[in-house]
Amino acid sequence: MRKGKFIAIYGINGIGKTTQAEILVKYLQGKGLKVSHLKYPIYNFPPEGPFIYKYLRDPQFRAKNELSTDKLQQKYANNRARYETELKKRLKSGEWIVAEDYIGTGIAWGLAWGGNLEYLEKINKNLLPADFSILMHGERFDTAIEKDHRNEMEDERIKICKNFHLLLAKIYGWKLVNANQSVKRVKKDMIKIINQFI
Secondary structure (H helix, E strand, C coil): CCCCCEEEEECCCCCCHHHHHHHHHHHHHHCCCCEEEEECCCCCCCCHHHHHHHHHHCHHHHHHCCCCHHHHHHHHHHHHHHHHHHHHHHHHCCCEEEEECCHHHHHHHHHHCCCCHHHHHHHHCCCCCCCEEEEEECCCCHHHCCCCCCCCCCHHHHHHHHHHHHHHHHHHCCEEEECCCCHHHHHHHHHHHHCCCC
16 A cells, blocks of 8 residues: 655744645545644644643633743653644555644744744654645634634734744745735646645
């Protein structure tokens, strides 16, 4: 059985990643592939997952458990590492995984919160790399803003993070898609990229 492919989709919060990941899954399933959508971090993987979920969404919890950028990003990296055995098992079985927000997300947000690139790359360096990655670039949609979410409430920091995503795309060779088009047009551009790897 052929090993499945691991696809990472990146972009700032509220830019349509979930919508396009689900569209991509259906498209690939239509090609006869076994495909699933996976969203990082894996919130139901303790101890990091539930902690990250509350840290991002609960201001009081954040205030009581404040972490430096380095320590928070280490939790994200540990969460990815904790799931990796299952991820490899799924890929080995021939399943394709469309992952939303993987290593690149941690590095981009880590940089946006003042982290060091060398450190952020170091804590993620032993993780399974994606077979290919796509960056959905553009302005986020206001309808997708989650109230009290640490990474969605500061417009200026989101702009900084968006620019770091673009920089990382150039460094790591991610494919670029303009996210500020119609859903149908973004889908067309995503599929054009994916078809190069099928």
